[in-house]
Amino acid sequence: MSIFITKVLRKSFLVSVKLKDLFKEEEREFLSNCTICPRECRINRFEGELGYCRSGAGMNIASICIHRGEEPPISGLNGICNIFFTGCNMRCEYCQNHEISRGGSGCSSQDTDLEDVLDHIMKILSKGIKTVGFVSPSHVVPQVTAIIRGLNNRGSKPVTVYNTNSYDKPETLRKLNGLIDIYLPDFKYVTPEVALNLSDTYNYPEVALRAIKEIYFQKGSTLKINHDGLAEEGILLRHLILPGYVEESIKVLRKIAEEISTGIHISLMSQYHPTSMVLTDPNLSGALSRAEYMEVVEEMHKLGFRNGWIQDMDSHLTYRPDFRKENPFE
Numbered sequence: 001m002s003i004f005i006t007k008v009l010r011k012s013f014l015v016s017v018k019l020k021d022l023f024k025e026e027e028r029e030f031l032s033n034c035t036i037c038p039r040e041c042r043i044n045r046f047e048g049e050l051g052y053c054r055s056g057a058g059m060n061i062a063s064i065c066i067h068r069g070e071e072p073p074i075s076g077l078n079g080i081c082n083i084f085f086t087g088c089n090m091r092c093e094y095c096q097n098h099e100i101s102r103g104g105s106g107c108s109s110q111d112t113d114l115e116d117v118l119d120h121i122m123k124i125l126s127k128g129i130k131t132v133g134f135v136s137p138s139h140v141v142p143q144v145t146a147i148i149r150g151l152n153n154r155g156s157k158p159v160t161v162y163n164t165n166s167y168d169k170p171e172t173l174r175k176l177n178g179l180i181d182i183y184l185p186d187f188k189y190v191t192p193e194v195a196l197n198l199s200d201t202y203n204y205p206e207v208a209l210r211a212i213k214e215i216y217f218q219k220g221s222t223l224k225i226n227h228d229g230l231a232e233e234g235i236l237l238r239h240l241i242l243p244g245y246v247e248e249s250i251k252v253l254r255k256i257a258e259e260i261s262t263g264i265h266i267s268l269m270s271q272y273h274p275t276s277m278v279l280t281d282p283n284l285s286g287a288l289s290r291a292e293y294m295e296v297v298e299e300m301h302k303l304g305f306r307n308g309w310i311q312d313m314d315s316h317l318t319y320r321p322d323f324r325k326e327n328p329f330e
Contacts, residue, residue, distance in 0.1 A: 019046060019057045022114050026175075027142035031057045037089045037138045038169055038207050053139040054102070055087035059113070059147075060140055062086045062100040064120045065327040066129065071267050071309050073223065073231035074131065074161060074184065081124040081158070082133040083117075083147070084328070089139045089167050091200040092188075094242065094284050098277055099323045101136065118150045125158060130230065133161035133184070138168045141175065148179050159232055166208035167201060173214045182223075183215045183235045190251045198242075198284075212237065212260060221263040223307070236308075240269045241296050244283025249296045257303045266308035268297060288313075 020028050030036050031045045041051025048056060061083060068079040088101040095101050121132060132151070134144050148160060162176060163184040187208055189195040195204035215235055223234035237256065241249045256264065270293045278284035290313050297310055321328035 022146050023142050024145075027145065030142055036141050036169075036172055038167055038203070039089050039139075053087040053089045055085075055139055059117055059143055060086045061117060062323055063326075063328055064117065064124070065329070066124060066127075067133070067329055069329060070133070070161075070184075071236060073225050073229060074133070074182070074236065076131075076228065076230045078127070078129050080131045080133045080161065081121055081129050082135050082163075083121070084135045084323070085137055085140050085143075087139055088136050088165070090165055090204070092165075093198055093281065094272070094275060094278050096273065096275060097136070097321060097323070098275060099321075114146060114150055117147060118154060121147070121151065122154065122156060125156060129158075131159040131161060131182075133163050135163045136165065137162060138164050138172075141172055145175070145179060159230070164211075166211045167204060168207075168211040168214075170210050170214035173211060173218070177218050181233045182231055183219060184238060185212055185215055185235070186238050186240065187212060187252050187256060188240070189248055190255045191248060194245070194248055209255070209259060216260055216264070221261045221265070221307075223265040234265070236265045236267055238267045238269060240272060241288055241293055242272055242284065243286050243288045243292060246292045246295050250299045253296070253299055253303055253305070257305070262304040263307065264305075266300070266305055268293075268300060268308070268310050270311040270313055 023031065034041050034043050034045055034051055037053070039052045043049035043051045045051075045055070045057040050056070063084040065082060065084075066079040067082040068075050070080055074080055084097065084100060086100045088095070091102075125132070137144050144162070151158065159181045160179065161182045161184055162180045164186065166185040166187060188199065188204065190205045192202045192205055196202040219233065219235045221235070223236055224232045226232050239249060239252055256262075256266070270288055272288045274285050274287070293313065300308070
């Protein structure tokens with residue numbers, strides 16, 4: 001028995017050492033005493049300890065696929081190579097990616113070896129796709145930077161997109177300055193009680209606002225778009241309108257106008273679709289109505305926002321992933 005235990009521990013040690021080699025010293029320190037996101041769980045992810053996000057020190061990837069469902073300047077005609085990470089530092093009741101965001105409750109991680117990850121990405125980029133997106137990356141920033149370094153070392157410099165819930169620490173975002181070309185942050189709520197009830201994140205409004213201000217400091221309000229209609233640098237701020245929460249959406253727009261800029265590019269999303277997780281919720285179990293959506297769109301115009309996108313009301317039919325498939329969106 002003692003010999004078996006020794007072998008298991010030795011294997012665990014070798015795996016841990018191999019993982020550590022992927023990261024720079026500062027990144028290893030992050031993962032050894034995890035303070036990457038505002039949760040600051042301070043667990044050792046190399047030793048298999050799990051914090052709020054339920055993620056280890058590996059790649060924590062559920063899917064690498066071509067996705068054509070982002071905003072037009074992000075996806076373009078060919079789509080974007082999106083990397084969907086497992087786990088999350090929030091617990092949104094209505095999450096469309098709940099299969100993978102709950103820390104292993106749905107799909108297990110794939111492509112945990114960095115070289116395999118890079119091979120997979122390079123294969124997709126070889127099809128003429130020029131953009132790589134990191135989806136729900138707030139708890140895996142060292143992995144994001146390791147992937148970008150790996151691609152650059154292979155001579156590939158795609159446009160990089162940080163697709164985040166905005167529950168990020170400004171000091172962590174500063175480490176991405178110069179590595180991330182486009183930020184795609186959400187701004188979900190401005191009322192702490194709503195953030196707690198829907199996402200188990202009472203301090204989300206203040207944390208997200210600080211994060212978005214840091215992103216704005218890095219990029220400004222301009223979204224640079226090339227002659228092919230593809231974004232190359234900047235910010236595109238997103239807000240998903242939830243049924244029954246129109247007043248919260250209006251408050252979000254007012255907060256952006258007051259504290260950030262009405263010149264920022266904004267995407268008002270109508271794609272909400274109830275999942276099996278919210279069937280008993282009186283608001284979230286239903287669909288977003290056209291009247292609700294248009295009330296928020298009207299407020300956007302009243303406030304003077306001049307750049308951005310709105311969605312068709314049937315867009316929810318396009319954005320429903322199934323992570324059991326090789327490409328969750330096909």
